[in-house]
Amino acid sequence: MPAVLNLVLSATMTVDLPATAVTESVRPQVPARRRAWLQGLRNWAAGWLLAWVVPLLLLGLWALSSHHEWIALQVLPSPLQVWTTLVDLGRSGELWDNLQISAVRVLYGFGIGASVGLALGVGLGLSRSFNAYVFPLFKAISQVPVIGWLPLLMLLVGIDEALKFLLIAKAALVPVAVNTCQGIQGVANAHVEVAKVFRFTRWQLLSKVVFPAATAQIWNGLRYGFTHAWLALVVVELLASSEGIGFMIVYGRQLFQLDIVLAAVVVVGVLGYLIDKLLGAAESHLLRWRKPGL
Amino acid sequence: MNKRIALWALALSLLGAALAQAQDAKKETPAVIRIGVATGGVGNPIRHGGTSTALAYADKAIEEEFRKDGTKVEWIFFKGAGPAVNEALVNKQLDLAWQGDLPSIVHRAAGVKTKIIAGSGVRNGLYLGVPADSDIRRIEDLRGKKVSVFKGTNLHLAAVRALADHGLKEKDVKLINLDPAASAAALVSKDIDASFDYVGLFNLRDKGLAKIIWSAHEDNYKYTRQTVLLTTDEFAAKHPKAVERVVKVVVKYAHKYSDENRRAELFEAWGKAEYPEKIWREDFIGQPLRVRLSPLLDPFLVARYKDAANEAYDLKLTRAKPEIDSWFDRSYLNAALKELKLEGYWPAYAANGQQVGR
């Protein structure tokens, strides 16, 4: 039994081995730098192509299904229909207006929530007494998901922009604070001890040991915070809005025009993807010193 | 030996299955009837009023009708109103539906196959409410203001019609989608400037929290809303007799309460549901019960639906103009009227709102 398992595991796990002697013997004339660049290009192209295999397959399946009406067209409009709707919405400007409103809301809300979250997280992570006083209450409040606060906030501040900002801020705050705190607390004792041996000042300890070690977690928190903020935005727009991307989704749903819904969902996805890619790029830049094992 | 037992078992089970099939074929009544209602109702168990169907629901009359057949009647209330009913219809989770004009037209335009079998809640009013201290006096004043309406329901279409006729496009007004409860809350807290809604606004007005500045009844019958009872094509094909019996029950109740002498009793019955009786009463001022509770699928109703289909298309609420005439299936209603000897009891109206001769 273990033998079979070994085989299966070794088949699925790969480790990067440096490419050395092999390429040297094949192309002795081409300069090393050009070779490396070509190799990099090839890798990138291969990766890009592979990434599209599954999506294109699914798209094909979708088109086929709507062509043969395996699923009722009211339930799953054809991809062409969704595309036309998307183009129409873009052309009429409706898409951009709504997008702009949503984007502004989420940026403001996230900005507020993330800043407060960072501050709170740092405080909770670094100071034991602050932690002891504030953490229980913070934990209690964070137990209630963003959604749970919605009716309460609706009663308190109504359904105007204030509701949206507050909810989005709250949504971003918790993951950011929690991850920041955990990141700071999760710095291995060993590292801190070494710093103590080297007699780092408090500032040196923080800037050279704690924050770099915690960065991965903190950044994770920021990314989660943004996802959460985006989530809260969609919910609040689904429930109480006259404009924005969530509103477009509701409109489509109420009027049974699923192509509008799908178009809006695609836009939401694309936007989220772009921003996450941005955050991801920033993360890799910040964490470029880390080496992956597998 | 084992083989023989197996063979006998197979034969017996096949026989059993065949018998069961034969039984099924003979069965005319369905095991369960699922009726979707395009409103949330209140309370638990749910109370609902305002139409003849609601009366039948409150008295459990349909359950009573099918009791001897052992058919279960499931009433499903949708807080999401008409649009939510559409979602259930598309997933074939309903057999009958009580739904307003716009969402019905929307699902017909989307290709869902249903039949309109009886009127239940025709000429329902539409009202425009504003906060008590608001300075909005007419529909024209709504330009640029935040107005709530439950989108996708017949409130939506009627509201947009009213706006259009007073020179306002949907874009000239910030139309927010809110269900009746959220709408009331928003009106009170002044988060919105106005709200197109039904009798719930009277509730707020009586508490001094809002005032009503426009009524469809007073303006033009064009702005009233229609609600009908529908059945899916499949259910009608499988159990036509059952559909007829349901219609018969609804017609019975419509008849009972079309009697003007029962006016007080009617509102009292509805008063036990979402709103107190004086509120229902107000929506019926000056209107004979025989007109409002009429189940007839007369030319007036057909014309209203045709109008609605056209306007929904023009206002870009739907993408196709479904064919309306063949949607109405009067066979069940006629059979019920014949059986109850009520032909000619209710006045029929022509497309222009004038009464047709008998």
Add this chain to the structure above:
Amino acid sequence: MFHLNLKSLRGFVLPAASLLLWWLAVELKWSTSPILVSPVAVWNRAVAQVVSGDLWTALSASLWRDAQGFVIGTLAGLLFGSLLGTSRWFEKLLGPSFHTLKQISLFAWIPLLSVWFGLGDSAKIAFIAMAAFFPVVLNTFEGFRSVPRELIEVARVFAFSPLQLWRRVVLPAAAPSIFTGIHLSLIYTWLATLGAEYLLVSGKGIGNTLIDGREHFWMDLVLFGVLVIGAVGYALNHALSLIEKRLLAWRQKTIAQY
């Protein structure tokens, strides 16, 4: 002994102070808004709800949905995440698609699920499962990817068989991340349960209790609902933390002495 007890009470200072402030606000009528209800009213409402059994009906319905969605989503997520984290091919083929789908804000799926599943609990459970899926995949993937290369190399030096590598190096290194994923999944599924009850309004649940409260302007019911939701969230979190502590006891989890 006395010293220790006092310290552990520090956590209660802020909540107690806020409660006092709230009570004062009502007593001294700092605000005349009808929405401001006293803590006593909330307590009364709580008692009424418990006694009438309403709380139990609503809560059990919500929790049952939550459990179903959580189990489905987490299991699927663990499988998908491990594949993503360990197999280069899998990651190349499905990684980008997953990361894109992940970007589609969860609640945007609700109208689609509503139409695809119609009435009943299936739409809600599907939604909750989705909510569980994404964080689990992400964190499992992260866990496997961040196994330090040095550890793998050492394992190779010791000629570990793949099974040993897996059991002794990879899984323990990835475990904290995986647990974070499950923890997040728990949080997200509770969130999704509530959200589903708001937006796919059919059936009973604690979310519906909140909606009722808001509809009727019953602030005490809303606050009561919020408290219950928080309590449940806390209970779930706490239970998982205990399990996590047990299973990850070997890890040098520290609160560094700053």
